Amino acid sequence: MPHVPKIRHKGPWNYTANDLSRLCMCGPRSGSSGSLISILIFHKSAEYVLIPMMPDSSAAWVRRLDKDDEVLGLDRPQLVYKGLSTSKKEFRLLQIEPAENSGDPIIGRLFKASLDHFPPYDAVSYRWERMKKSHTIIINGTKFPVMENVFCFLSEFRQQSFPASPTFWIDSVCINQDSTWDRNNQVQLMGTVYSKASAVRIWIGTDSDNAEAAFNLIHQCGRADGVPDKDIVANVVRNEVGTKAITKLLQREYWNRMWVFQEIVLASRAVVHCGTLQAPWSNFRWLDNVSSKHTLWLEDQIKYQWIFEFRKAMFRIAHFCITVDQATHINNVLHPTRHLQCQDPRDKLFALLGVCKALDWIVDPDYSASVRDVFTAFAQSQMIEDGNLSAVLTAGQWSPLNGNDIKLPSWVPDLRGMGGVDIRYLAGSYVDAFDADGSAPTQHVFALKQDDFLEQDGNNIVNVNAILFDTIQTCRPLHGIAQSDPDRKELIMTVCSLTDDGMFSMLRLRQLFEGLIFADKTTLVYKRSTEWRIQERTRRLALGFYQDLCELFGPSPVFISLLESFEQITSALGLYKSVPEMVRGCDLEQMCLNKMEYLSRAAETTDRQSAAIFTTIGGRLGIGPRCVQQEDLVAIVRGCRVPLALRQHMAYYRLVGPAYVSGIMQGEALGSHDEHGNHRSFEAIQLV
Incomplete structure (x- = not known):
C-alpha cells in the first residue's frame, strides 16, 4: 500500500476498507499535523477512492464509490490556516480545483501570498448569513464548513470557469474567524486586497424574481457615448416588467451588508452575478447617475408608483456608487452606510478603514x-x-x-x-x-x-x-400625516389655530410650512442650485401648501396673507397684480401638481417614525x-x-x-x- 505522502502527482486509486485500514496504520500517527485519514471509519462492504487534493500537496480526500455525496476527511483547522507575516503583508488565497460535473465536491487549496507579490485573483463580495454554515467543502484535505452563499457562488463559478482553476479571496474562508489576531491583522489589509483584485465578483444570490428581465434592461441602460439621459429614462419607463425586476434585485439582503461598501467602492473592476446572469457594475452606476436627476423623472414618478419604487431602490444603493476620492471624507462614508448590517457592531467602523484613509488616524481595529x-x-x-x-x-x-x-x-x-x-x-x-x-x-x-x-x-x-x-411646552408625533388628510387637518388646527372658532395664525402657518419642508433648503444648497431655482422651488411648494389648506379648510384670507409673506411668491407675480389674481390665474392641474410636490417633500419629514412636532414657551x-x-x-x-x-x-x-x-x-x-x-x-x- 502506498503511504499518503507518496501519492503526490498520482491517483486516484480504488481501495477496499481493509486496504485503507492498513494504509492508515502505516501512515502518520493520529493527531499529528499530517494525519489525514487515520481516524476515519470505513465500511467493510464498500469500496473507496483516494484522490490527492492538489498536484503539489500530500493531502488527500476519500469518497465511497457508491455514495457520491459522502466525502470523508478530518475537521482540523490547523491544516487549513498557517501563520501569516505582518511585515510581508501576507494574506491567503483559495484556489478551486476544476470539475466538469456540478455535483462534484468542491475541493480547494488555501495558500499564502504577499500583497507585494501575488498571482491573479478575484475577490468575492457576498452576504454573510447568521444561520449555521450548512455546506461543506474540502480545503487542504480538511472538511471546511461554509455559508450557503459561498457554496452557491463557488459551485456556479467553478462551472463557468471550467477547465481553469480559479483563485479567490473570500473573507470568511481566507481569514481565520476564530483568531482575534488574524482578524485584527487582516482587516487592515482588506482595502488593498479588494483594490488589487483582478475583479470583484458581486454575488447577490441565485436567479429569481424575473432576474433575466432585470439584467436585460441593465445591459440596455449601460453608458454609451452620445446616448442622452432621456433615452435611458424612456427605456426604463417602457419596460415595466424589467424595471420592477430591477427594483426586486436592489431589495435583496445583499445590499444591506456593511462590508459590501468597501468591497464595491474599491474595485477597479466589478461584475454583478445572479446565478448564471451577470452585468458590469458600471452599468448599475450609470443607471444610478441617471436616476438621481429628479427633473427627468418627475412626471413619470407621479403617474406610476413603480417608477417611484424603482428610484427609491436606486437611492438605496447610491452610497455604493461614490468614487474613491469622495470616500476619503469620513462623513461621506460613515453615515450613508450606517443603516447597513454586520454581525459585529464594531465593524461599522472597521469595515470602512480600507476605503476611508482619514479613519486610519483615529481608529485602530481592536476586537x-x-x-x-x-x-x-x-x-x-x-x-x-x-x-x-x-x-x-x-x-x-x-x-x-x-x-x-x-x-x-x-x-x-x-x-x-x-x-x-x-x-x-x-x-x-x-x-x-x-x-x-x-x-x-x-x-x-x-x-x-x-x-x-x-x-x-x-x-x-x-x-x-x-x-x-x-423650553418645550407641547409635543406630538408626526408620523404619516402627509398621507392622511384627517391627521394633517387635525395637526394644523392644533398648532396653528389662534382661537376655538378656527382662526389661524399666519405666522404659525408659515412656521409649520418651513418646518415640514426644512430639508428642502439642504437639498438645494447641496446641489449648488441658483437663487432663481431656489425661489422657483419655494414658490411651487408654497402654492402646494396653499392648495392643501384650501382643500382641507376652504378658502381663507389668512391663506392669501400666507402667500404674500413669501418674497419668492410676490417677486414672481409677473403680469398678475396681486396674489389672489395669480392664484385665480393658475391652472388647477398645475396647482394639484404643486400640492403633490409639497406633500412629497413634507413626507420626508412626517413619514419618519422618529419625528415629532413641538411648540415652545x-x-x-x-x-x-x-x-x-x-x-x-x-x-x-x-x-x-x-x-x-x-x-x-x-x-x-x-x-x-x-x-x-x-x-x-x-x-x-x-x-x-x-x-x-x-x-x-x-x-x-x-x-x-
Missing part, C-alpha cells in the same frame, strides 16, 4: 475592546479632529431599533443603526444651510480639545458652551426627535450649527437630539434677550 468603548473613543477623536460638535447631530437618546442598550453617552452616535436618527440635520450643517451658533468661518473659530473630555462619576463627559434658549414651533418631552430645553451649543434638545440629568444634561426651530436657524438667538429682558449668553454645561 478585544467593547462596542461602547470603540464608539465612544471614535466620537471623541472625530470631534477633536473636526474641531466641532457636528457628530452629535446623529446622536441622542437610545433607540431600541438599534439593539440592546449599551449605555452609550448621549453625545456618542450609536453606529449600530439609524433608529432615532434624521441625517438631514447633519447634511444641513455640512453644506452650511444652517448656522444657529454663528460658527460660520467668517464669524467664529471653534475647536474642541482633549481637555474638554473627561470621565467622572462613571460618566463620559464633554464640556460645552450653550445658550439655554427656550417662547412661541416657536419646532421639528425634533420623537422622544422630546415637555420641559426639555432648546439649546444653542457652540460648535453645532443646528439647535439641540437637551434634558437635565442631575448636574448634567443629556442630549435628546437635534431640532429645527423656527426663527433661530441662522444665528438669530445670538445676542437676543429673554422674556425678562436679560441678554442671552453662552454658559458652560456638561453633556453626559
Whole structure:
C-alpha cells in the first residue's frame, strides 16, 4: 500500500476498507499535523477512492464509490490556516480545483501570498448569513464548513470557469474567524486586497424574481457615448416588467451588508452575478447617475408608483456608487452606510478603514475592546479632529431599533443603526444651510480639545458652551400625516389655530410650512442650485401648501396673507397684480401638481417614525426627535450649527437630539434677550 505522502502527482486509486485500514496504520500517527485519514471509519462492504487534493500537496480526500455525496476527511483547522507575516503583508488565497460535473465536491487549496507579490485573483463580495454554515467543502484535505452563499457562488463559478482553476479571496474562508489576531491583522489589509483584485465578483444570490428581465434592461441602460439621459429614462419607463425586476434585485439582503461598501467602492473592476446572469457594475452606476436627476423623472414618478419604487431602490444603493476620492471624507462614508448590517457592531467602523484613509488616524481595529468603548473613543477623536460638535447631530437618546442598550453617552452616535436618527440635520450643517451658533468661518473659530473630555462619576463627559434658549411646552408625533388628510387637518388646527372658532395664525402657518419642508433648503444648497431655482422651488411648494389648506379648510384670507409673506411668491407675480389674481390665474392641474410636490417633500419629514412636532414657551414651533418631552430645553451649543434638545440629568444634561426651530436657524438667538429682558449668553454645561 502506498503511504499518503507518496501519492503526490498520482491517483486516484480504488481501495477496499481493509486496504485503507492498513494504509492508515502505516501512515502518520493520529493527531499529528499530517494525519489525514487515520481516524476515519470505513465500511467493510464498500469500496473507496483516494484522490490527492492538489498536484503539489500530500493531502488527500476519500469518497465511497457508491455514495457520491459522502466525502470523508478530518475537521482540523490547523491544516487549513498557517501563520501569516505582518511585515510581508501576507494574506491567503483559495484556489478551486476544476470539475466538469456540478455535483462534484468542491475541493480547494488555501495558500499564502504577499500583497507585494501575488498571482491573479478575484475577490468575492457576498452576504454573510447568521444561520449555521450548512455546506461543506474540502480545503487542504480538511472538511471546511461554509455559508450557503459561498457554496452557491463557488459551485456556479467553478462551472463557468471550467477547465481553469480559479483563485479567490473570500473573507470568511481566507481569514481565520476564530483568531482575534488574524482578524485584527487582516482587516487592515482588506482595502488593498479588494483594490488589487483582478475583479470583484458581486454575488447577490441565485436567479429569481424575473432576474433575466432585470439584467436585460441593465445591459440596455449601460453608458454609451452620445446616448442622452432621456433615452435611458424612456427605456426604463417602457419596460415595466424589467424595471420592477430591477427594483426586486436592489431589495435583496445583499445590499444591506456593511462590508459590501468597501468591497464595491474599491474595485477597479466589478461584475454583478445572479446565478448564471451577470452585468458590469458600471452599468448599475450609470443607471444610478441617471436616476438621481429628479427633473427627468418627475412626471413619470407621479403617474406610476413603480417608477417611484424603482428610484427609491436606486437611492438605496447610491452610497455604493461614490468614487474613491469622495470616500476619503469620513462623513461621506460613515453615515450613508450606517443603516447597513454586520454581525459585529464594531465593524461599522472597521469595515470602512480600507476605503476611508482619514479613519486610519483615529481608529485602530481592536476586537478585544467593547462596542461602547470603540464608539465612544471614535466620537471623541472625530470631534477633536473636526474641531466641532457636528457628530452629535446623529446622536441622542437610545433607540431600541438599534439593539440592546449599551449605555452609550448621549453625545456618542450609536453606529449600530439609524433608529432615532434624521441625517438631514447633519447634511444641513455640512453644506452650511444652517448656522444657529454663528460658527460660520467668517464669524467664529471653534475647536474642541482633549481637555474638554473627561470621565467622572462613571460618566463620559464633554464640556460645552450653550445658550439655554427656550423650553418645550407641547409635543406630538408626526408620523404619516402627509398621507392622511384627517391627521394633517387635525395637526394644523392644533398648532396653528389662534382661537376655538378656527382662526389661524399666519405666522404659525408659515412656521409649520418651513418646518415640514426644512430639508428642502439642504437639498438645494447641496446641489449648488441658483437663487432663481431656489425661489422657483419655494414658490411651487408654497402654492402646494396653499392648495392643501384650501382643500382641507376652504378658502381663507389668512391663506392669501400666507402667500404674500413669501418674497419668492410676490417677486414672481409677473403680469398678475396681486396674489389672489395669480392664484385665480393658475391652472388647477398645475396647482394639484404643486400640492403633490409639497406633500412629497413634507413626507420626508412626517413619514419618519422618529419625528415629532413641538411648540415652545417662547412661541416657536419646532421639528425634533420623537422622544422630546415637555420641559426639555432648546439649546444653542457652540460648535453645532443646528439647535439641540437637551434634558437635565442631575448636574448634567443629556442630549435628546437635534431640532429645527423656527426663527433661530441662522444665528438669530445670538445676542437676543429673554422674556425678562436679560441678554442671552453662552454658559458652560456638561453633556453626559
